[in-house]
Amino acid sequence: MPPDERFGMISQIRRAALSVHLNIAEGASRKSESERKRFYEIARGSLIEIDAALDIANELDYLKDQDLSRLEENMVRCFKILSAMINPGH
Template sequence: MFLNLAHTKLDVFQQSRKLTLECYRITKVFPSDEKYAMVQQIRRAALSVHLNIAEGCSRRSLAERRRYFEIARGSVIEVDTAFDIAEQLQYVKLKSIEHLGELIISCFKQLTGMISTKNE
Protein backbone atom coordinates (compact mmCIF):
# COMPACT_ATOMS: atom_id res chain seq x y z
CA MET A 1 0.00 0.00 0.00
CA PHE A 2 2.58 2.56 1.08
CA LEU A 3 5.64 0.90 -0.45
CA ASN A 4 4.26 0.82 -4.01
CA LEU A 5 6.43 -2.16 -4.96
CA ALA A 6 6.49 -3.83 -8.39
CA HIS A 7 4.45 -6.89 -7.32
CA THR A 8 1.40 -4.68 -6.74
CA LYS A 9 1.15 -4.22 -10.50
CA LEU A 10 1.14 -7.95 -11.26
CA ASP A 11 -2.16 -9.31 -12.55
CA VAL A 12 -2.06 -12.21 -10.10
CA PHE A 13 -1.69 -9.78 -7.20
CA GLN A 14 -4.61 -7.68 -8.39
CA GLN A 15 -6.73 -10.80 -8.96
CA SER A 16 -5.89 -12.12 -5.49
CA ARG A 17 -6.97 -8.80 -3.97
CA LYS A 18 -10.31 -9.13 -5.77
CA LEU A 19 -10.56 -12.75 -4.60
CA THR A 20 -10.00 -11.71 -0.99
CA LEU A 21 -12.53 -8.89 -1.12
CA GLU A 22 -15.10 -11.12 -2.83
CA CYS A 23 -14.67 -13.79 -0.15
CA TYR A 24 -15.24 -11.22 2.56
CA ARG A 25 -18.32 -9.88 0.74
CA ILE A 26 -19.89 -13.29 0.13
CA THR A 27 -19.28 -14.65 3.63
CA LYS A 28 -21.18 -11.73 5.16
CA VAL A 29 -24.42 -13.59 4.34
CA PHE A 30 -23.38 -16.91 5.89
CA PRO A 31 -25.31 -18.06 8.96
CA SER A 32 -24.17 -16.44 12.20
CA ASP A 33 -23.21 -19.83 13.66
CA GLU A 34 -20.50 -20.04 10.97
CA LYS A 35 -18.94 -16.73 12.04
CA TYR A 36 -16.06 -18.39 13.86
CA ALA A 37 -15.90 -21.51 11.73
CA MET A 38 -16.24 -21.52 7.96
CA VAL A 39 -16.35 -17.74 7.55
CA GLN A 40 -13.06 -17.23 9.34
CA GLN A 41 -11.43 -20.15 7.54
CA ILE A 42 -12.43 -18.82 4.12
CA ARG A 43 -11.30 -15.32 4.96
CA ARG A 44 -7.95 -16.51 6.34
CA ALA A 45 -7.32 -18.67 3.27
CA ALA A 46 -8.22 -15.86 0.86
CA LEU A 47 -6.00 -13.40 2.68
CA SER A 48 -3.25 -16.01 2.70
CA VAL A 49 -3.33 -16.10 -1.11
CA HIS A 50 -2.82 -12.35 -1.32
CA LEU A 51 -0.17 -12.15 1.41
CA ASN A 52 1.89 -15.10 0.16
CA ILE A 53 2.02 -13.64 -3.35
CA ALA A 54 3.34 -10.39 -1.88
CA GLU A 55 5.90 -12.13 0.29
CA GLY A 56 6.96 -14.51 -2.46
CA CYS A 57 7.65 -11.61 -4.80
CA SER A 58 10.02 -10.13 -2.21
CA ARG A 59 12.20 -13.25 -2.09
CA ARG A 60 15.46 -13.32 -4.01
CA SER A 61 15.82 -17.01 -4.71
CA LEU A 62 13.61 -18.82 -7.19
CA ALA A 63 13.13 -21.71 -4.76
CA GLU A 64 11.86 -19.40 -2.04
CA ARG A 65 9.54 -17.57 -4.42
CA ARG A 66 8.11 -20.84 -5.68
CA ARG A 67 7.49 -22.04 -2.14
CA TYR A 68 5.42 -18.95 -1.30
CA PHE A 69 3.52 -19.26 -4.58
CA GLU A 70 2.83 -22.95 -3.77
CA ILE A 71 1.42 -21.92 -0.40
CA ALA A 72 -0.74 -19.28 -2.10
CA ARG A 73 -1.99 -21.84 -4.62
CA GLY A 74 -2.82 -24.24 -1.78
CA SER A 75 -4.88 -21.49 -0.17
CA VAL A 76 -6.74 -20.96 -3.46
CA ILE A 77 -7.64 -24.65 -3.40
CA GLU A 78 -8.75 -24.27 0.22
CA VAL A 79 -11.09 -21.40 -0.70
CA ASP A 80 -12.52 -23.40 -3.61
CA THR A 81 -13.10 -26.45 -1.41
CA ALA A 82 -14.75 -24.41 1.35
CA PHE A 83 -17.17 -22.83 -1.11
CA ASP A 84 -18.03 -26.30 -2.43
CA ILE A 85 -19.14 -27.23 1.09
CA ALA A 86 -20.90 -23.86 1.53
CA GLU A 87 -22.84 -24.47 -1.66
CA GLN A 88 -23.78 -27.98 -0.56
CA LEU A 89 -25.01 -26.56 2.75
CA GLN A 90 -27.00 -24.00 0.74
CA TYR A 91 -25.23 -21.00 2.27
CA VAL A 92 -24.70 -19.73 -1.29
CA LYS A 93 -26.09 -20.50 -4.71
CA LEU A 94 -23.65 -21.46 -7.45
CA LYS A 95 -25.06 -18.76 -9.73
CA SER A 96 -24.34 -16.07 -7.12
CA ILE A 97 -20.65 -16.99 -6.82
CA GLU A 98 -19.75 -17.32 -10.50
CA HIS A 99 -17.47 -14.27 -10.35
CA LEU A 100 -15.70 -15.80 -7.37
CA GLY A 101 -15.19 -18.97 -9.40
CA GLU A 102 -13.58 -16.96 -12.20
CA LEU A 103 -11.21 -15.34 -9.69
CA ILE A 104 -10.32 -18.72 -8.18
CA ILE A 105 -9.52 -20.17 -11.61
CA SER A 106 -7.53 -17.11 -12.64
CA CYS A 107 -5.41 -17.10 -9.48
CA PHE A 108 -4.85 -20.85 -9.67
CA LYS A 109 -3.69 -20.72 -13.29
CA GLN A 110 -1.42 -17.73 -12.78
CA LEU A 111 0.16 -19.19 -9.65
CA THR A 112 0.71 -22.51 -11.42
CA GLY A 113 2.54 -20.62 -14.16
CA MET A 114 4.66 -18.76 -11.63
CA ILE A 115 5.60 -22.01 -9.88
CA SER A 116 6.45 -23.72 -13.15
CA THR A 117 8.67 -20.95 -14.51
CA LYS A 118 12.19 -22.11 -15.31
CA ASN A 119 14.02 -18.80 -15.30
CA GLU A 120 15.01 -16.65 -12.37
Protein backbone atom coordinates in the same frame (compact mmCIF):
# COMPACT_ATOMS: atom_id res chain seq x y z
CA MET B 1 -24.13 -18.03 5.38
CA PRO B 2 -25.96 -18.60 8.64
CA PRO B 3 -24.92 -16.40 11.59
CA ASP B 4 -23.50 -19.39 13.47
CA GLU B 5 -20.89 -19.78 10.71
CA ARG B 6 -19.60 -16.24 11.28
CA PHE B 7 -16.58 -17.47 13.28
CA GLY B 8 -16.28 -20.87 11.61
CA MET B 9 -16.27 -21.24 7.88
CA ILE B 10 -16.37 -17.51 7.13
CA SER B 11 -13.35 -16.91 9.31
CA GLN B 12 -11.44 -19.74 7.66
CA ILE B 13 -12.21 -18.41 4.17
CA ARG B 14 -11.03 -14.95 5.20
CA ARG B 15 -7.78 -16.34 6.63
CA ALA B 16 -7.14 -18.35 3.47
CA ALA B 17 -7.84 -15.32 1.26
CA LEU B 18 -5.39 -13.25 3.29
CA SER B 19 -2.87 -16.09 3.06
CA VAL B 20 -3.06 -16.01 -0.76
CA HIS B 21 -2.22 -12.32 -0.84
CA LEU B 22 0.46 -12.40 1.85
CA ASN B 23 2.27 -15.43 0.40
CA ILE B 24 2.38 -13.84 -3.05
CA ALA B 25 3.88 -10.71 -1.50
CA GLU B 26 6.36 -12.73 0.55
CA GLY B 27 7.35 -14.81 -2.47
CA ALA B 28 7.89 -11.73 -4.60
CA SER B 29 10.38 -10.43 -2.04
CA ARG B 30 12.56 -13.56 -2.18
CA LYS B 31 15.73 -13.59 -4.26
CA SER B 32 15.91 -17.36 -4.61
CA GLU B 33 13.69 -18.85 -7.30
CA SER B 34 13.04 -21.95 -5.21
CA GLU B 35 11.93 -19.82 -2.24
CA ARG B 36 9.66 -17.72 -4.46
CA LYS B 37 8.06 -20.83 -5.89
CA ARG B 38 7.47 -22.26 -2.42
CA PHE B 39 5.53 -19.18 -1.32
CA TYR B 40 3.54 -19.22 -4.57
CA GLU B 41 2.73 -22.89 -3.94
CA ILE B 42 1.46 -22.01 -0.46
CA ALA B 43 -0.67 -19.23 -1.98
CA ARG B 44 -2.08 -21.68 -4.52
CA GLY B 45 -2.86 -24.13 -1.72
CA SER B 46 -4.77 -21.43 0.14
CA LEU B 47 -6.73 -20.71 -3.02
CA ILE B 48 -7.67 -24.40 -3.24
CA GLU B 49 -8.70 -24.22 0.43
CA ILE B 50 -11.09 -21.34 -0.36
CA ASP B 51 -12.55 -23.29 -3.27
CA ALA B 52 -13.09 -26.36 -1.08
CA ALA B 53 -14.74 -24.31 1.69
CA LEU B 54 -17.08 -22.69 -0.83
CA ASP B 55 -17.95 -26.13 -2.25
CA ILE B 56 -18.86 -27.34 1.23
CA ALA B 57 -20.87 -24.19 1.94
CA ASN B 58 -22.70 -24.66 -1.34
CA GLU B 59 -23.45 -28.33 -0.57
CA LEU B 60 -24.86 -27.25 2.80
CA ASP B 61 -27.09 -24.72 0.97
CA TYR B 62 -25.42 -21.81 2.75
CA LEU B 63 -24.93 -20.05 -0.59
CA LYS B 64 -28.20 -20.87 -2.31
CA ASP B 65 -29.00 -17.22 -3.03
CA GLN B 66 -25.50 -16.29 -4.21
CA ASP B 67 -24.19 -16.14 -7.75
CA LEU B 68 -20.60 -17.30 -7.44
CA SER B 69 -19.79 -17.47 -11.16
CA ARG B 70 -17.65 -14.31 -11.14
CA LEU B 71 -15.80 -15.45 -8.02
CA GLU B 72 -15.20 -18.88 -9.58
CA GLU B 73 -13.83 -17.29 -12.76
CA ASN B 74 -11.47 -15.10 -10.73
CA MET B 75 -10.28 -18.06 -8.66
CA VAL B 76 -9.54 -20.10 -11.80
CA ARG B 77 -7.68 -17.14 -13.29
CA CYS B 78 -5.67 -16.68 -10.08
CA PHE B 79 -4.88 -20.42 -9.99
CA LYS B 80 -3.59 -20.27 -13.57
CA ILE B 81 -1.47 -17.19 -12.84
CA LEU B 82 0.05 -18.80 -9.76
CA SER B 83 0.70 -22.03 -11.67
CA ALA B 84 2.51 -20.05 -14.38
CA MET B 85 4.58 -18.30 -11.70
CA ILE B 86 5.52 -21.66 -10.20
CA ASN B 87 6.24 -23.39 -13.52
CA PRO B 88 7.05 -20.75 -16.15
CA GLY B 89 6.88 -22.05 -19.70
CA HIS B 90 4.53 -24.96 -18.94
